[in-house]
Amino acid sequence: xxxxxxxxxxxxxxxxxxxxxxxxxxxxxxxxxxxxxxxxxxxxxxxxxxxxxxxxxxxxxxxxxxxxxxxxxxxxxxxxxxxxxxxxxxxxxxxxxxxxxxxxxxxxxxxxxxxxxxxxxxxxxxxxxxxxxxxxxxxxxxxxxxxxxxxxxxxxxxxxxxxxxxxxxxxxxxxxxxxxxxxxxxxxxxxxxxxxxxxxxxxxxxxxxxxxxxxxxxxxxxxxxxxxxxxxxxxxxxxxxxxxxxxxxxxxxxxxxxxxxxxxxxxxxxxxxxxxxxxxxxxxxxxxxxxxxxxxxxxxxxxxxxxxxxxxxxxxxxxxxxxxxxxxxxxxxxxxxxxxxxxxxxxxxxxxxxxxxxxxxxxxxxxxxxxxxxxxxxxxxxxxxxxxxxxxxxxxxxxxxxxxxx
Amino acid sequence: xxxxxxxxxxxxxxxxxxxxxxxxxxxxxxxxxxxxxxxxxxxxxxxxxxxxxxxxxxxxxxxxxxxxxxxxxxxxxxxxxxxxxxxxxxxxxxxxxxxxxxxxxxxxxxxxxxxxxxxxxxxxxxxxxxxxxxxxxxxxxxxxxxxxxxxxxxxxxxxxxxxxxxxxxxxxxxxxxxxxxxxxxxxxxxxxxxxxxxxxxxxxxxxxxxxxxxxxxxxxxxxxxxxxxxxxxxxxxxxxxxxxxxxxxxxxxxxxxxxxxxxxxxxxxxxxxxxxxxxxxxxxxxxxxxxxxxxxxxxxxxxxxxxxxxxxxxxxxxxxxxxxxxxxxxxxxxxxxxxxxxxxxxxxxxxxxxxxxxxxxxxxxxxxxxxxxxxxxx
Numbered sequence: 050x051x052x053x054x055x056x057x058x059x060x061x062x063x064x065x066x067x068x069x070x071x072x073x074x075x076x077x078x079x080x081x082x083x084x085x086x087x088x089x090x091x092x093x094x095x096x097x098x099x100x101x102x103x104x105x106x107x108x109x110x111x112x113x114x115x116x117x118x119x120x121x122x123x124x125x126x127x128x129x130x131x132x133x134x135x136x137x138x139x140x141x142x143x144x145x146x147x148x149x150x151x152x153x154x155x156x157x158x159x160x161x162x163x164x165x166x167x168x169x170x171x172x173x174x175x176x177x178x179x180x181x182x183x184x185x186x187x188x189x190x191x192x193x194x195x196x197x198x199x200x201x202x203x204x205x206x207x208x209x210x211x212x213x214x215x216x217x218x219x220x221x222x223x224x225x226x227x228x229x230x231x232x233x234x235x236x237x238x239x240x241x242x243x244x245x246x247x248x249x250x251x252x253x254x255x256x257x258x259x260x261x262x263x264x265x266x267x268x269x270x271x272x273x274x275x276x277x278x279x280x281x282x283x284x285x286x287x288x289x290x291x292x293x294x295x296x297x298x299x300x301x302x303x304x305x306x307x308x309x310x311x312x313x314x315x316x317x318x319x320x321x322x323x324x325x326x327x328x329x330x331x332x333x334x335x336x337x338x339x340x341x342x343x344x345x346x347x348x349x350x351x352x353x354x355x356x357x358x359x360x361x362x363x364x365x366x367x368x369x370x371x372x373x374x375x376x377x378x379x380x381x382x383x384x385x386x387x388x389x390x391x392x393x394x395x396x397x398x399x400x401x402x403x404x405x406x407x408x409x410x411x412x413x414x415x416x417x418x419x420x421x422x423x424x425x426x427x428x429x430x431x432x433x434x435x436x437x438x439x440x441x442x443x444x445x446x447x448x449x450x451x452x453x454x455x
Numbered sequence: 456x457x458x459x460x461x462x463x464x465x466x467x468x469x470x471x472x473x474x475x476x477x478x479x480x481x482x483x484x485x486x487x488x489x490x491x492x493x494x495x496x497x498x499x500x501x502x503x504x505x506x507x508x509x510x511x512x513x514x515x516x517x518x519x520x521x522x523x524x525x526x527x528x529x530x531x532x533x534x535x536x537x538x539x540x541x542x543x544x545x546x547x548x549x550x551x552x553x554x555x556x557x558x559x560x561x562x563x564x565x566x567x568x569x570x571x572x573x574x575x576x577x578x579x580x581x582x583x584x585x586x587x588x589x590x591x592x593x594x595x596x597x598x599x600x601x602x603x604x605x606x607x608x609x610x611x612x613x614x615x616x617x618x619x620x621x622x623x624x625x626x627x628x629x630x631x632x633x634x635x636x637x638x639x640x641x642x643x644x645x646x647x648x649x650x651x652x653x654x655x656x657x658x659x660x661x662x663x664x665x666x667x668x669x670x671x672x673x674x675x676x677x678x679x680x681x682x683x684x685x686x687x688x689x690x691x692x693x694x695x696x697x698x699x700x701x702x703x704x705x706x707x708x709x710x711x712x713x714x715x716x717x718x719x720x721x722x723x724x725x726x727x728x729x730x731x732x733x734x735x736x737x738x739x740x741x742x743x744x745x746x747x748x749x750x751x752x753x754x755x756x757x758x759x760x761x762x763x764x765x766x767x768x769x770x771x772x773x774x775x776x777x778x779x780x781x782x783x784x785x786x787x788x789x790x791x792x793x794x795x796x797x798x799x800x801x802x803x804x805x806x807x808x809x810x811x812x813x814x815x816x817x818x819x820x821x822x823x824x825x826x827x828x829x830x831x832x833x
Contacts, residue, residue, distance in 0.1 A: 129789040133780045175786035178753050182790045194578035209590040375563035400526040407560035
């Protein structure tokens with residue numbers, strides 16, 4: 050696959066540097082907590098407490114991009130973690146059980162504790178509990194409920210989530226024999242909210258034609274939104290990303306030139322991290338992805354009042370794509386397909402991400418019927434490239450592009 | 456075979472038809488629910504007929520393929536397929552617990568494709584703490600309020616207390632029947648036990664309790680023949696939902712006996728012992744929060760439950776029969792197997808089951824597993 054080299058926005062270099070520093074910090078700074086990337090209120094708490102968070106999901110993406118996931122996944126399978134388990138988890142369990150070889154990106158450090166929330170995929174409870182059993186390190190667990198009808202969310206959910214976070218803070222203080230200053234938590238939530246503010250403004254810019262950023266740029270920026278949530282470094286970087294994107298939009302500068310951008314597509318579900326060049330293939334054919342549900346709805350949806358940090362963090366844990374109904378999700382998609390001038394959809398039926406894949410076929414059918422735009426469903430996996438069928442995928446993409454007239 | 460066992464077997468094999476008959480007779484509305492983590496006492500106290508839902512094992516999956524991918528649990532896909540085909544038209548509503556993503560999807564899609572009068576979702580606590588129990592109490596109270604609106608009437612404290620007593624009695628009888636697996640003369644086969652438990656998800660609770668009472672009285676009055684051979688291997692069978700009775704036949708014909716179990720349609724379902732003289736909703740929350748299903752229970756607590764059964768029933772080996780694509784149970788298996796080996800020095804084996812799967816290789820593996828244990832001093 051020949052991919053035309055395009056100049057990406059300069060902020061990608063800043064993100065790469067931030068990522069390098071983050072991974073270095075996970076090996077050098079203590080105490081280290083392994084934690085989750087979902088709507089996780091304990092990220093801000095960790096930074097406020099002076100705990101360095103590490104994110105095995107993000108590390109799985111890095112490993113997949115470096116084509117190391119199959120090795121780690123196979124290693125997990127040899128320890129009886131079967132192939133029908135999420136490949137992020139298998140990547141992590143394989144890495145955990147690896148004792149030789151140079152780890153990808155230098156690896157991440159061994160945890161001193163685990164910070165977990167249930168505002169994530171259901172099986173993450175099992176994954177984190179497994180890690181807790183393997184490492185025999187304390188597990189702090191915020192057991193928030195799943196919200197199925199956001200418009201009808203019972204009031205006691207927010208109170209309960211606040212109590213859970215308050216209890217978690219107490220547990221962390223006891224485990225590490227520290228005191229988490231309320232002022233530092235206020236500052237962390239302030240920085241996190243500032244990051245979200247610029248992220249939301251950034252997504253708005255993607256409505257411009259041509260789209261100033263592509264899906265790989267947005268996916269990179271997610272690192273800042275999630276991993277650096279609660280840090281000044283993260284908030285400043287997201288502001289920088291926004292300002293550069295804003296300039297690009299004002300100057301009519303897109304990933305593709307205006308006359309080159311023929312089709313604006315929506316990507317559903319997580320990208321193939323081991324094959325991001327596929328996005329370049331679409332770009333070669335005049336297609337950009339100004340939005341995806343993965344970037345748009347899961348994270349960065351909650352604005353928080355830093356004067357009420359626990360309440361803000363509680364709402365964060367109860368919002369996002371994992372806390373929605375199928376009807377609300379489809380309604381959002383239809384709204385944004387129109388707002389972002391989308392004329393085709395590529396839906397990744399991702400065997401490792403069930404939470405984003407259940408309902409995908411219904412969503413695809415409804416989009417076809419109600420908006421009369423083509424939807425391509427691709428089977429795959431977000432990290433385990435052994436189950437990805439390149440030839441079949443490319444044939445289907447080519448047929449789809451012909452239909453689009455690309 | 457005792458007539459009640461025959462009736463129970465029929466209730467399991469022909470569940471949809473039996474349920475329709477019950478509905479025609481007692482005119483009660485029927486509410487389905489998944490897994491033994493939701494207190495069906497609340498449904499019962501509302502004057503409704505609770506049905507713990509499982510798919511029939513005859514029907515190829517066709518219609519569900521438009522909604523649920525092949526990499527999702529086939530039992531859930533089969534369940535949804537059969538709902539789409541109208542096999543569960545006796546239902547008036549359903550209550551879905553927070554468990555795996557496929558079950559959660561059922562809540563979301565049920566309203567869209569098959570809008571019953573009543574569809575509700577309940578968050579089950581995964582962590583056991585005073586805060587989560589308080590939350591679960593409020594969550595059950597919320598569902599209770601919704602059911603009251605559905606039936607246009609109050610669920611009185613007395614009705615709820617009566618339901619708790621009845622369900623406690625029923626669970627106590629099932630526990631007693633399953634304890635008999637631990638005797639030299641077990642009066643019930645694994646299939647009998649399966650039918651006893653599963654028929655309780657179908658039949659009216661009073662009727663089922665009466666049948667169980669009669670059955671156990673009959674056992675007490677009758678000297679059952681010795682069926683346990685001296686070298687019978689004693690197994691604990693673990694899994695999410697063990698629905699395919701062909702597996703029980705394979706185990707039996709291999710010379711082993713299931714003397715204890717750890718699955719949703721087995722011992723997990725009669726674990727809750729609900730205090731009878733306390734605030735009923737709170738009592739239900741405290742008792743049901745600790746039902747040891749895979750998706751809501753930490754590995755340490757699951758191991759405690761299994762370790763207790765292994766010790767009590769002198770188990771020789773543990774067979775994990777886990778459905779393909781059941782992430783919950785698959786995640787726990789490696790650590791559970793290690794802990795069992797470390798504590799009890801007994802073997803474990805994982806077999807992967809699936810909806811309407813071929814049983815040949817499974818039979819070979821189970822036979823080899825049992826044979827291996829026979830080779831040891833048991």
